[in-house]
Amino acid sequence: MHRIGVVGAGYFGKLHASKYAESKSGKLVAVCDIDRDKAAACAGQYGSTPCTDYTELFDKVDAVSIVVPTNAHFDIARDFLRRGIHVLLEKPISSTLEEADELIRVAKGKGVVFQVGHLERYNPAVQSLAKVLHRPRFIESVRISPFKQRGTDINVVLDLMIHDIDLVLDIVKSPVAQIDAIGVPVLSDAEDIANARIRFADGCVATITASRVSWKTERTMRIFQPDAYIVLDLHASKLAVMRRVSGGTDGLLPELKQEEQLFQPVDNLKREIESFLACIKSGAEPLVTATDARRALEGALEISRQLQSWRETLKEAPPPIAAVR
Numbered sequence: 001m002h003r004i005g006v007v008g009a010g011y012f013g014k015l016h017a018s019k020y021a022e023s024k025s026g027k028l029v030a031v032c033d034i035d036r037d038k039a040a041a042c043a044g045q046y047g048s049t050p051c052t053d054y055t056e057l058f059d060k061v062d063a064v065s066i067v068v069p070t071n072a073h074f075d076i077a078r079d080f081l082r083r084g085i086h087v088l089l090e091k092p093i094s095s096t097l098e099e100a101d102e103l104i105r106v107a108k109g110k111g112v113v114f115q116v117g118h119l120e121r122y123n124p125a126v127q128s129l130a131k132v133l134h135r136p137r138f139i140e141s142v143r144i145s146p147f148k149q150r151g152t153d154i155n156v157v158l159d160l161m162i163h164d165i166d167l168v169l170d171i172v173k174s175p176v177a178q179i180d181a182i183g184v185p186v187l188s189d190a191e192d193i194a195n196a197r198i199r200f201a202d203g204c205v206a207t208i209t210a211s212r213v214s215w216k217t218e219r220t221m222r223i224f225q226p227d228a229y230i231v232l233d234l235h236a237s238k239l240a241v242m243r244r245v246s247g248g249t250d251g252l253l254p255e256l257k258q259e260e261q262l263f264q265p266v267d268n269l270k271r272e273i274e275s276f277l278a279c280i281k282s283g284a285e286p287l288v289t290a291t292d293a294r295r296a297l298e299g300a301l302e303i304s305r306q307l308q309s310w311r312e313t314l315k316e317a318p319p320p321i322a323a324v325r
């Protein structure tokens with residue numbers, strides 16, 4: 001059985017630890033957090049060993065989940081990969097593309113499993129989507145949720161939108177031709193709401209909105225293609241398709257067929273972790289590779305760059321006319 005460590009015992013690290021503790025394919029042997037109390041509480045709950053320095057895990061584990069703030073992803077992931085330890089690293093893969101490239105290089109050199117936590121790919125509704133996709137032309141994605149203090153060390157693009165950037169890139173499978181983005185800080189120092197329009201080389205356009213300053217929670221994706229429109233509700237794990245089966249041209253009314261699939265509630269994190277453990281056992285490539293994660297990061301960084309330059313423009317903008325009077 002694989003010996004597993006979890007680095008970072010905050011909100012999401014505790015969830016990773018709980019899934020390993022339930023798993024029959026891995027044994028949670030250690031939990032590390034620079035906060036001694038968090039490490040002790042989490043490790044104690046699952047009968048594993050706490051520590052505050054991740055280097056203590058090098059000889060004790062075969063695989064780790066790294067669930068620390070983004071600015072610490074690179075150093076910690078590189079150190080484990082260099083020692084030939086399999087890594088499940090939370091999203092975003094790293095802070096820069098250079099860091100992502102280095103992690104990919106080291107993982108390849110060591111021949112270990114390197115998976116990144118783009119959790120939505122394990123949602124059964126997302127996994128059924130491929131069967132109904134046919135040349136998507138327009139995608140409208142919305143991910144909004146009420147404000148929480150967690151995650152505000154990074155902007156909403158790297159925090160939330162990156163999930164949808166990854167999904168959209170996986171759906172369209174065409175190179176990105178152009179990105180236009182706007183966004184503003186509202187309750188934190190970083191952008192809390194953003195909108196990006198991505199044009200693809202094959203003509204498809206995706207608009208993606210992400211907000212962490214909303215009254216309600218919504219995670220939906222609407223996909224429009226020549227014969228159908230599709231609604232993917234990621235929160236409810238539901239997939240609805242309205243398809244034209246005949247007509248719709250030469251003055252004939254379209255004959256439509258509606259299909260709806262509601263998936264049983266499943267634990268996406270548990271599926272992601274079981275998949276990671278299965279890849280370690282079989283040597284198979286993970287569903288979400290580090291290269292996929294790098295591609296999502298590339299989009300997220302370009303959107304973030306545009307938000308930053310928009311912020312500079314707003315600073316330099318003349319005051320409103322009412323204020324001048």
Ligand SMILES: NC(=O)c1ccc[n+]([C@@H]2O[C@H](COP(=O)([O-])OP(=O)(O)OC[C@H]3O[C@@H](n4cnc5c(N)ncnc54)[C@H](O)[C@@H]3O)[C@@H](O)[C@H]2O)c1
Nearest residue numbers: 008009010011012013033034035067068070090091117119
């Ligand atoms: N995939 C998802 O849906 C999802 C959801 C939430 C968070 N995340 C990701 O998980 C990561 C952590 O997020 P969170 O919400 O749990 O944050 P958090 O602040 O609740 O927890 C982070 C923990 O890491 C610890 N830590 C920091 N540096 C460390 C180090 N060098 N060694 C050991 N521990 C260290 C902190 O003490 C803290 O306990 C982030 O990368 C975030 O993007 C992903």
